[in-house]
Each structure stands twice: as structure tokens, then as C-alpha cells.
Amino acid sequence: MAPAKHPAKLNLGDYLPYLVNRVGTIIADQFGEEALAPHGLSIAMWRVMAALSANGGQRQIDLADLTSIDASTLSRLVTRLTRIGLVTRARSTSSNREVVVALSAKGRLLVARLIPSARRIEADASAGLTAEELAVLKRALRRMYRNMTARPTAAAGARAKRIAV
């Protein structure tokens, strides 16, 4: 174990994992309640739809990379999104063995309606930060995610083998 500077105490207000997690949670909770819940969507379902909207139809394995959602969870999400008519699964035109996930017309319409809310909550959350601070923040967060996916733990290997997008 690495030696700790203050082994007996841990000040949450200066503890990076806490500072990150509470921000991530409060944004997801507010966006979920305000924008997604009225449509019966979770944050994870929204991520899938946003990724399909930005990148077009995807194989499930590529969609997992784009959303940082593990394969088995993603499969269940796509099934639910398909059932409610927001997403379709179809054989690839280039390879009959491949299944491609894509937004339905209804799904595209819903994403287009939700994107302004998503942009607004991002703007609300980052109000008062300079462009430079925002750039440092995003770069640091990408680096942290890569650090965590590269940690040599069984848990990390099983769940988070995605590379940061």
C-alpha cells in the first residue's frame, strides 16, 4: 500500500473520487428526472440513442465502445429500446452475419427533441468556467477514465475494458 499523507483522516471535500461522483450523479439525476423520465428513458438508454444519432447505425460491439456500457447490459438496453419502438435491429447490408442497431424514425425524432435539453444542462453545469478550464477539465476526465480502465484489477478487467472515446 502506498503511504498516505494523512492516514487517519479523509476530507471528502478534497477527495477527488467524491468530487467527481457527486457531480456526475446530480447531473444525471436532474437530466433523468426533467428530460428522460417523461419518456420512460434511463440515462443509459439515452446514451445509446445519442451515440446512434451521432454515429449512425452500429454493431453492438462498437456501440459498447461509444457508450462505455458493457456488452451484456447494452444487449438488454437495446432489447428494451427495440420493444418501445425507438431502435431497430437489422442484418447488415454488407455482412449477413452482422446485426446493426439503429434509431427508428420515432427514435430520431425523440433524440432531436432531447438534445437541446442535454445541451442546456451541460451549459448550466459548466456556467462560470472559462474555455481553458473546460479544456483542462475534459482532458483530465478523459485521462482519469483511461487510468481506471487500465488498472490491473479483476473488477476493472471484467467490467470496464472499454477504451475512452
Add this chain to the structure above:
Amino acid sequence: MAPAKHPAKLNLGDYLPYLVNRVGTIIADQFGEEALAPHGLSIAMWRVMAALSANGGQRQIDLADLTSIDASTLSRLVTRLTRIGLVTRARSTSSNREVVVALSAKGRLLVARLIPSARRIEADASAGLTAEELAVLKRALRRMYRNMTARPTAAAGARAKRIAV
């Protein structure tokens, strides 16, 4: 609604709420699985114990401020921690009407054992960031949390009226 620069698309890899949330989640998941699950603790239970360890016994209302956990969730957490012998509830010595939550001897011992793991995962997550980047990152995250708690939404009002610690 605020006008969006790219109304039709949202690139998750550059979308701040996504970048924050996936880092917060992966750190909490790994710390939870590696360090907390063996002791039957959740991240929220750990936060309560860390706050009590750093600040001594607390009224539940002050503990809610220290942990950013809402009062009713916190009350359930304290009950569970009391049942497994990690925390005690006692009348305040200064005011008989006040209940003070504190770590038990067993709780103090467990926090002391967990703090090195908590410091290590923080170090792993932030590896490669300079001291200046870390300072910008923490300041930006505190600002974002304040921004979110100050948003005039019903959801924010009901759930997240805590001030950033």
C-alpha cells in the same frame, strides 16, 4: 430553450456530463468491489463513515451536508450502520433533544483500514495529472456542483439542496 451549436448531434466523447459521470461511476464501482463489498458496505455507507471519521460525531443534519446525501436516505443508512455495529446514535451531551451519530470503536478501526485503499484509488485515478491540473479539476468540480444545486428546478429543490462542502 438555448440555441445549440450542433442541434442535430451530440458527441458523447466531448459531452461534459458523460465524461464526468463515467469517471465517477468507474471509480465508485472499482472501489466498491475491491474495498467495500468485502465488508458489506456501499459507497454511501462509506461516505458517512469517512465524514464521521474526519469530523467526529455529528447531528444527522450536519452529516447530510458533509456527505451530500439527502436526509431520508441518510437516516436509513445510519440505521443500517448502527445495526451492524459500525456507528452509534446517542443523545448529545450539550442538548438532550439532539441525537449525535458517531463511529463505534469497530467503525473507527474499519475506516482506518479502508483509508489507504481510498487514497490509492484516488492516486491511480489521477496518475499523470499535474498539481495545477488537479487544482483546476477540483475547483471546476466544486463549481459545477454548486451550479447544479442552484438550478431552479423542482427536482433540484427536492433532492439536492445541499451546499458544496
